[in-house]
Amino acid sequence: MTNQNMETSWNFDNSYACLPESFFTHLKPTPVRSPKLIIFNEPLATALELNVHSLKSDEGTSVFAGNRIPEGASPIAQAYAGHQFGHFTMLGDGRALLLGEQLTTKGERFDIQLKGSGRTPYSRGGDGRAALGPMLREYIISEAMHALGIPTTRSLAVITTGETIIRETELPGAILTRVSSSHIRVGTFQYVANWCTIEELRILADYTINRHYPDIAADENRYLSFLKEVIKRQAALIAKWQLVGFIHGVMNTDNMTISGETIDYGPCAFMDTYDPATVFSSIDRKGRYAYGNQPYIGGWNLARFAESLLPLLHKDEEQAVQIAQEAISDYSDQYRSNWLSGMRAKLGIFNEEEQDEALIESLLSIMQKYHADYTNTFRALTFDKPEDTVLNGTSEFTQWYNQWKERLKRQEESADSTHQLMRNNNPAVIPRNHRVEEALEAAVKKEDYSVMNRLLHVLSNPYAYSQEQAEYCTLPAPSGIPYRTYCGT
Ligand code: AMP
Ligand code: MG
DSSP: OOEEOTTTOOEEEOSGGGSOGGGEEEOOOOOOSSOEEEEEOHHHHHHTTOOHHHHTSHHHHHHHHTSSOOTTOOOEEEOOEEEETTEEEEOOOSSEEEEEEEEOTTSOEEEEEEESOOOOTTOTTOOSOEEHHHHHHHHHHHHHHHHTTOOBOEEEEEEEEEEEEESSSEEEEEEEEEEESOOOBHHHHHHHHHHSOHHHHHHHHHHHHHHHOGGGTTSTTHHHHHHHHHHHHHHHHHHHHHHHTEEOSOOOGGGBBSSOOBOOOSSOEEOSBOOTTOOOBTTOTTOTTOGGGHHHHHHHHHHHHHHHHHHHHOSSHHHHHHHHHHHHHTHHHHHHHHHHHHHHHHTTOOSOOTTHHHHHHHHHHHHHHTTOBHHHHHHHHHTTOGGGSTTTTOHHHHHHHHHHHHHHHTSSSOHHHHHHHHHHHSOSOOOOHHHHHHHHHHHHHHOOOHHHHHHHHHHTSTTOOOGGGGGGGSOOOOOSSOOOBOOOO
């Protein structure tokens, strides 16, 4: 059943709210004092077939604030669990509410979620609220990821609430409207597998298959196909992260989606200097979620997902475990092959040779040794300007560079197509930490959103190599203090 609201063209369907009651809690957002629209994503609103004009008015602001429930919405807080830094715990939407699913005339379905909308039964000790800085950070980085071609949740709007929230200091409160193909997580399956019945687990799995993997619905063992498909999407996703130097920062199982979209932009950040041990998150003291560890953690999380599916994979537990293990064992090869083909493209290589892997690894180890900037090294190679990298002049790099040039000769494609392939795979700009911080500081401290809007503009087409992007490629001034990020609480 759908409900079309002519004014704002919300067209909500609430299929998740029709699942067993133990999966969620019906709840309204807690109203806020004086909401103000800070940023609104018009192209996304248009893609969602929403009425841009009315959403930019007070009516839209009150919806994004949770002060007005649009017609047809049926707000719920979703229950989920998760392994947080390896420890299993009950979680759930502690400060978010799913308003409903927006259906487009193309038959697409998008979750519309308010993040920072007040306390829920899953809030534990939290206040259910979010601060402006972290919500704008999520807006900037998630939209940058989308523009980079990486599957991700999106950001439709941020409003300020007119209320302050208490963290280490008092901060302006905000609500982000997040859009995703669903908010079903590995942790959602873990919750149902642990605290609900097998029948309910089957209901969740069938629902998720129909929503995200309809092509396998008729497979003989559709739950095994489901597991394999999720593995495939995560292997592709995490390879994409590695290829652009994205560090998620908090790869807990509740922050891994079943759809294969990146979710949860708390402590994430892009790496400048290439180093697999790079960690930005203040709470990741042991480097569990370091850049170089992400592919491994992806596999670990998928093993937890497979465990939650065991009762559906086979009625005999031992056989179920064996089936799950076989599927999981494919993950690392799949990841590696996604990563390798991405790296070949970054180096302008079209055909495959066995030595490519060694060529790639050798460049990375030289970059690590000489503290080269990840993005700018590939940018310099794209324009064949080795003199623009700190590697230039070192004997290792000279040797590598000659090998690479020889390698490019062993393919039929022209120099022009090689250059084009590299341009399409090496972003000119990424959301560099100092640029993101600069934009957030102007927004939060001075209510000046122009810095953020300019940044969003250059990030919206990261492969353009336009003139206006040039200044966004410069590195931060050297600093003795390592960059730190914090969970968006
Ligand atoms: P995250 O670190 O964002 O993945 O959040 C982990 C869990 O903590 C989720 O269940 C969140 O909903 C919950 N949470 C985070 N911040 C708050 C908050 N301010 N109030 C209530 N719950 C929160
Ligand atoms: Mg989370």
